[in-house]
Amino acid sequence: MELFRKACSFILGMSSSNGSDLELESPSNDSTSPPNEQVVCINSEDKATSDSLIDDSQLLRSDQAPPTTTDLLQDQLEQSAAESTHESKEEPIVSPVCEVPKSESESSVQDTEETATTDIEQPHPEDTTTQETTCDGQSDKQTKSKKRQQSSIDVYAGYSQPSKKQRKRRRKLQQKVVDQAAKSFNDVVVHYDQSNIPEDLYKYYMQRYSYFSKFDQGILMDREGWFSVTPEGIARHIAQRCQSDVVIDAFCGCGGNAIQFAFTCERVIAIDIDPVKLHCARNNARIYGVEDRIEFIQGSFFELAPRLKADVVFLSPPWGGPSYLGADKFDLVSMIPGNGQTIFDIARQITPNIAYFLPRNTDPQQLARLAGPGGVCEIEKNYLKGRFKAITAYYGYLHNDISTSQCT
Numbered sequence: 405m406e407l408f409r410k411a412c413s414f415i416l417g418m419s420s421s422n423g424s425d426l427e428l429e430s431p432s433n434d435s436t437s438p439p440n441e442q443v444v445c446i447n448s449e450d451k452a453t454s455d456s457l458i459d460d461s462q463l464l465r466s467d468q469a470p471p472t473t474t475d476l477l478q479d480q481l482e483q484s485a486a487e488s489t490h491e492s493k494e495e496p497i498v499s500p501v502c503e504v505p506k507s508e509s510e511s512s513v514q515d516t517e518e519t520a521t522t523d524i525e526q527p528h529p530e531d532t533t534t535q536e537t538t539c540d541g542q543s544d545k546q547t548k549s550k551k552r553q554q555s556s557i558d559v560y561a562g563y564s565q566p567s568k569k570q571r572k573r574r575r576k577l578q579q580k581v582v583d584q585a586a587k588s589f590n591d592v593v594v595h596y597d598q599s600n601i602p603e604d605l606y607k608y609y610m611q612r613y614s615y616f617s618k619f620d621q622g623i624l625m626d627r628e629g630w631f632s633v634t635p636e637g638i639a640r641h642i643a644q645r646c647q648s649d650v651v652i653d654a655f656c657g658c659g660g661n662a663i664q665f666a667f668t669c670e671r672v673i674a675i676d677i678d679p680v681k682l683h684c685a686r687n688n689a690r691i692y693g694v695e696d697r698i699e700f701i702q703g704s705f706f707e708l709a710p711r712l713k714a715d716v717v718f719l720s721p722p723w724g725g726p727s728y729l730g731a732d733k734f735d736l737v738s739m740i741p742g743n744g745q746t747i748f749d750i751a752r753q754i755t756p757n758i759a760y761f762l763p764r765n766t767d768p769q770q771l772a773r774l775a776g777p778g779g780v781c782e783i784e785k786n787y788l789k790g791r792f793k794a795i796t797a798y799y800g801y802l803h804n805d806i807s808t809s810q811c812t
Contacts, residue, residue, distance in 0.1 A: 592680045594624040605630050614788065615660065621691050624684040629658040631726050634761065638786045638793065639664040645802060646759050648715035654705040654751065655721050659685030659698075661761075665718070666694035675701045675708060706742070709750045716802065717751040720761040734766040748774050757800035764794050771797045 587595040601609045608615075608630040615633050616623040625633065634642070643664035649671065653662045656674035658681055665672045666689070676682050682702050689695040701708065721740050728734050736744030744762075751758050760771070768783055774797070775781040782803035784796045798804075 589624075589680055589683045592626055594626050594680065594684055595622075596625070596630075602627075611635075616688065618691050622687065623691060624687045625658045626678075626680050626684060628722075628725075629681065629684065632720075632722060633658050633660040634720065635788050635793065636660065636664070637788055640667075641786070642718070642759060642761070642796060643668045645796075645798065646716045646718060646757075648757075650714040651716045651718060652712060652714040652754065653718050653720075654709075654747070655719070656685050656700075657681050657720070659688045661718060661720060662698055663689050663692050663694055666692075666697040669716075670697075672698045673701060673712065673714065674698050675703060675705050677702065677704050705747070706750060709754060712754055714754055716757045716759065717754055718759045718761070719747060719751055721747055723763055728763050728765070731765065734763045736762075736766065736770045745770075745774065755800070757802050758798075759802055760797040760799070762795055762797065764792050766795060768795075771795075775799055 587593055587600070593600065596605070596609060605627065612619045612623075614635045614637070615625075615630075617636055639661045642661065646665065647668040649669065650673065651665050651669045651671075652673045652675065653665060654675055656662045656676045659674065662672050662674040662685060674682075674685060676685070679702055682700050685698075686695060686700055689698050721742065721744060723734075724739055724741065728739060731739070740747070748758065748760065760774075762771070764785070771783055772781050779799070780803050782798040784798065785792060786794045786796055
């Protein structure tokens with residue numbers, strides 16, 4: 405701009421001195437410009453304005469008189485001043501940034517970024533399903549809450565149909581009645597559990613699984629049966645010793661021995677005078693699945709013996725309760741109801757093969773005398789889990805050289 409102003413001031417000075425049209429020479433060329441053509445030295449920034457001045461001068465050459473140099477310079481100064489003020493008001497021009505062509509790696513990275521953004525923006529189908537399920541769950545909760553509100557509003561709600569608690573309570577009452585009926589027979593308690601076991605039978609109750617391994621399946625025993633039943637392990641061992649076609653259990657009680665005889669013998673005749681004990685024995689045999697192999701007879705062995713026939717007779721008469729443990733020696737004649745020696749003589753009329761199950765403190769001399777002159781008697785000690793429980797005397801062909809048995 406300073407150069408342009410100097411040129412203008414120079415031209416104005418020349419025009420004032422000459423008073424006529426000036427002819428300017430270019431500093432680089434010595435040749436003169438053509439006639440009637442005005443030459444102006446213009447800066448490179450105002451090239452567009454100079455081109456317009458030249459065009460205007462060419463138009464004015466043919467139609468009208470050419471404008472003076474002062475007029476042209478004044479117009480040019482006005483335009484340049486207007487442009488300078490306009491540029492000062494406008495924001496600074498930012499130079500354009502040259503775009504550098506991207507390499508293949510950069511383009512691939514950009515593509516992956518674009519795909520990643522598209523993957524994030526698009527919802528996953530599983531998310532939609534979870535949203536649907538949550539919506540369904542909320543709708544279910546709303547319906548349940550509405551039903552509860554309706555039922556709370558309804559005064560007669562619940563009278564038409566019993567609720568779950570009422571049905572459950574009714575079933576419990578019915579089951580309780582059934583249990584009470586099953587726990588007794590002829591007004592005698594035959595089923596004991598933690599709720600009704602007496603204190604004096606509690607130690608026997610703690611050994612219930614040694615008496616019957618299937619006790620929890622509905623085994624029945626009366627009060628006397630708890631301290632008179634043969635433990636299952638010992639009864640199994642005796643049944644193996646007495647294996648035969650027909651065996652008689654003269655005092656079957658609750659069926660502990662008769663059930664084990666049914667596994668080793670073809671037929672079992674179980675006799676007892678007490679109907680309660682026969683009811684328990686039949687029920688217990690049904691639980692073990694041998695009821696069809698046992699013939700239960702209610703009556704006295706003393707009366708039925710003359711009409712019975714069998715290969716083996718098993719004797720386990722009542723011992724008179726737990727009081728036998730207090731005696732130094734158990735007497736067959738005085739401590740067994742009906743005289744133990746008489747019972748043995750009746751059984752011998754049926755068969756000489758007899759197994760006699762007695763308390764552990766029984767006098768062995770009495771058992772030996774039962775065999776008679778020249779007879780053989782085997783006395784076996786029965787242990788259960790290391791404890792001496794009872795003895796069994798074998799007569800006839802049942803005896804062998806084993807005198808001690810360990811039962812589990």
